[in-house]
Amino acid sequence: MLEIRNLDVAYGHAKVLHDVSLDIERGEMAFFIGRNGAGKTTLLKTIIGLLKPQNGSIVYQGQEISGLSPEDLYLKGLRYVAQEKKVFGNLTVQENIEIAAFASGEPMDHALDKVTRIYPKLKDFLKTKAGQLSGGQRQILLVGRALVGEPKLLLVDEPTQGLAAIVIEEIVNILSGLKDQVSAVIVEQNLAMVNRLADRLFILKEGKVAREIVDRSEISDTKELEEYL
Amino acid sequence: MKKELSLDEGKAPCDKPIDLLAELRSTPIKEHGVIDLLGIAAFFLVITPLLSTHRITDFMIFCIFAMSFDLLYGYMGRLSFGQMLYLGTGAYFCGLFIRYVSGNPLLAILAGIAFAGFLSMLLGLIIVRTTGACFALINLAFNHIGFFLVLSPLRGITRGEDGFGVSASKFGSLSLTSRPIMFGFVLLCVLLVFYVLRRLTSSPYGILIRSIKEDETRVRFLGYNTFYYKWLTFVLAGSIAGLAGSLTALNYSYVNPNAMDVHSNVGVVFACLIGGAGNLYGAIVGGVVYMIISNLLPIYIYRWEMFLGFSLIIIVFRFRTGVWGYIQRSWEYLVKRKVVPGAMKKEAI
Numbered sequence: 001m002l003e004i005r006n007l008d009v010a011y012g013h014a015k016v017l018h019d020v021s022l023d024i025e026r027g028e029m030a031f032f033i034g035r036n037g038a039g040k041t042t043l044l045k046t047i048i049g050l051l052k053p054q055n056g057s058i059v060y061q062g063q064e065i066s067g068l069s070p071e072d073l074y075l076k077g078l079r080y081v082a083q084e085k086k087v088f089g090n091l092t093v094q095e096n097i098e099i100a101a102f103a104s105g106e107p108m109d110h111a112l113d114k115v116t117r118i119y120p121k122l123k124d125f126l127k128t129k130a131g132q133l134s135g136g137q138r139q140i141l142l143v144g145r146a147l148v149g150e151p152k153l154l155l156v157d158e159p160t161q162g163l164a165a166i167v168i169e170e171i172v173n174i175l176s177g178l179k180d181q182v183s184a185v186i187v188e189q190n191l192a193m194v195n196r197l198a199d200r201l202f203i204l205k206e207g208k209v210a211r212e213i214v215d216r217s218e219i220s221d222t223k224e225l226e227e228y229l
Numbered sequence: 230m231k232k233e234l235s236l237d238e239g240k241a242p243c244d245k246p247i248d249l250l251a252e253l254r255s256t257p258i259k260e261h262g263v264i265d266l267l268g269i270a271a272f273f274l275v276i277t278p279l280l281s282t283h284r285i286t287d288f289m290i291f292c293i294f295a296m297s298f299d300l301l302y303g304y305m306g307r308l309s310f311g312q313m314l315y316l317g318t319g320a321y322f323c324g325l326f327i328r329y330v331s332g333n334p335l336l337a338i339l340a341g342i343a344f345a346g347f348l349s350m351l352l353g354l355i356i357v358r359t360t361g362a363c364f365a366l367i368n369l370a371f372n373h374i375g376f377f378l379v380l381s382p383l384r385g386i387t388r389g390e391d392g393f394g395v396s397a398s399k400f401g402s403l404s405l406t407s408r409p410i411m412f413g414f415v416l417l418c419v420l421l422v423f424y425v426l427r428r429l430t431s432s433p434y435g436i437l438i439r440s441i442k443e444d445e446t447r448v449r450f451l452g453y454n455t456f457y458y459k460w461l462t463f464v465l466a467g468s469i470a471g472l473a474g475s476l477t478a479l480n481y482s483y484v485n486p487n488a489m490d491v492h493s494n495v496g497v498v499f500a501c502l503i504g505g506a507g508n509l510y511g512a513i514v515g516g517v518v519y520m521i522i523s524n525l526l527p528i529y530i531y532r533w534e535m536f537l538g539f540s541l542i543i544i545v546f547r548f549r550t551g552v553w554g555y556i557q558r559s560w561e562y563l564v565k566r567k568v569v570p571g572a573m574k575k576e577a578i
Contacts, residue, residue, distance in 0.1 A: 048450070074452030082450075088443045095436045102433040103452040149452075 001026040001183050002047070002153065007056035009039075009046050016042045018207045020056070024200065029175070029184045031194045034204035035229060040187040041083060043204070044155050047185070048080040049073050060153070074103070077152030083161065083187075085138045089131025093122060096130050097145055104149020115144035118174050136167030143174060147182075154184040160193060172196055189229060191222040201225075265427070266420045269513060273416055276517070282408045283480070284524065289415045290476045291500070292516035293422050296509055297469035298497045303507035304430055305462050306442030307360070310494045311368025314352075314375045315467040317489025319345040319474025321379060321387060324395040324484035332398030334405045338475040345471020346464055353463040357456060360445075372491045380486045392485025395478050405479050415476055419513075422469055426509055429465075438462050439507070496523065499537060502544055505551025514553045 002024040009017040017039045024030045032040045045051045047058055049070045058066040065073060070080070088096050094112070101111035116123045119140045125133060130141060139159055146154055159175070160168040172193050178184065179197065188194055194201060201213040203225070213219055277285045294316055301307050323341030331337070356367050379387045387393070397405055405411045429435055437458055440448045445455050478484045487493070496519060504515020522540070526533040548555045 050446075070446075070449045071452050071454055074450060080450050082447070086444060086447060088440045088447070090443055091436060091439060098433060099436050099440055099448075100451050102437070 079146035087130035294473035295516035299512040311372035315470035316474035319471030320488035323475035334397035341475030346468035349467025505554035511553035
């Protein structure tokens with residue numbers, strides 16, 4: 001589904017990704033782990049079109065997408081959930097969903113139903129300004145909003161960062177419910193979550209793919225993986 | 230859930246741009262009931278005996294201008310210091326149309342709106358690519374250019390600093406030179422602009438431009454071509470400012486470079502802040518309050534601008550959602566008990 005070949009990305013003169021090559025199969029949940037500065041977020045931002053690669057190619061469903069704008073990539077079914085948990089704070093929860101429904105041409109009641117089904121408590125907050133939601137609720141709203149309009153590939157950056165354990169559990173359950181329905185590339189440091197959800201794991205180190213793990217028993221070996229964090 | 234999210238059957242989301250006319254037709258009318266319009270009409274009719282018909286007509290024209298500015302600044306978050314360019318363009322083209330083509334005031338108004346809209350279409354292609362201070366200043370720069378053009382190089386047509394008289398002919402049995410008729414006509418225009426903008430800003434288009442105000446990049450993540458919507462909003466705001474300009478020319482029966490004076494941009498910024506940005510009621514309330522301050526205060530206070538400055542400081546520090554925002558929140562607090570008073574302070578301008 002997603003093939004990345006010899007990708008080099010730099011911020012000015014500072015090269016962040018070096019010759020990154022990887023494949024993600026259709027329907028997989030691929031996780032990226034690594035220390036701060038390893039290039040995980042940079043990789044997601046490059047896939048979604050926020051950064052332009054110096055070299056290399058990104059092929060999505062057989063089509064070269066490097067250099068395409070985020071709006072073009074949205075139309076191709078890519079959805080990006082950024083790290084900062086930034087919803088449109090001055091819009092209500094319903095309006096946050098409505099704007100995604102309108103973009104995708106999905107009927108509003110259908111979109112609302114889709115989002116509230118993954119987290120029914122959101123029904124109580126539909127008329128609340130999204131800025132008043134807790135961090136966890138915002139994250140759930142962002143993931144839910146990304147599901148509006150038939151997504152094909154979710155790109156999620158550190159969905160559990162800074163959240164309480166109970167909320168993390170909620171998010172893991174939501175993502176778990178999406179398994180086999182939508183492909184996902186998730187940057188995450190929470191190894192328990194990686195252990196539960198990952199079909200494929202990439203370890204990034206200093207801008208390079210240090211290891212690729214597909215074997216479940218290796219993914220479950222959190223002690224070994226901790227060395228890379 | 231499983232049936233809805235399919236990897237193979239998922240169709241690509243549609244990228245059809247928002248059709249503003251369809252938005253106007255599809256937004257439920259009951260949300261923007263006649264009560265709002267009657268309230269605004271009643272408000273202007275009530276304050277008219279306190280001042281004068283001509284003055285209130287002037288106030289209402291300024292309110293139309295304030296609503297055009299509010300669409301840009303309050304809703305889309307783009308502060309412009311050059312909105313007077315489109316007001317002036319509307320005024321000049323309305324006046325020139327009457328002078329050289331036809332005395333029909335309605336056609337002249339349409340000419341004013343069309344040329345202001347056309348100018349904003351052209352300049353918008355450059356201007357909406359910028360944000361923040363750059364957006365404000367590039368608007369100011371174009372306003373300066375326009376002011377200079379009507380003052381000097383085009384003086385053969387515009388009669389430079391002297392300006393020229395505008396005497397519209399009768400429209401049927403109605404003459405817009407009659408002050409009560411002009412008052413009624415401008416009131417209708419205020420209500421029409423309010424109605425159209427209210428419906429648009431309550432539709433997905435309105436949600437979209439408010440989202441652009443918050444975070445344009447994230448709106449692009451949702452598949453929107455933000456450039457197009459910013460440009461559309463810019464053109465809409467420019468055209469409405471052109472309407473205000475055309476009405477100014479007819480109300481004063483005169484056009485001179487003051488209609489495009491760059492310094493007058495401060496007035497509309499003040500009006501929006503006083504009334505409360507991002508709210509059409511706020512634009513109307515702010516427009517009226519500003520006009521009262523700038524028209525009546527000079528009679529009693531020599532350096533009245535200082536009072537305006539102080540009032541703005543108070544608004545920025547104490548009433549950050551403007552007069553209308555404060556009234557609204559106080560009402561909600563008293564009636565619905567929905568808002569904690571302290572929450573008012575958290576609102577940003």
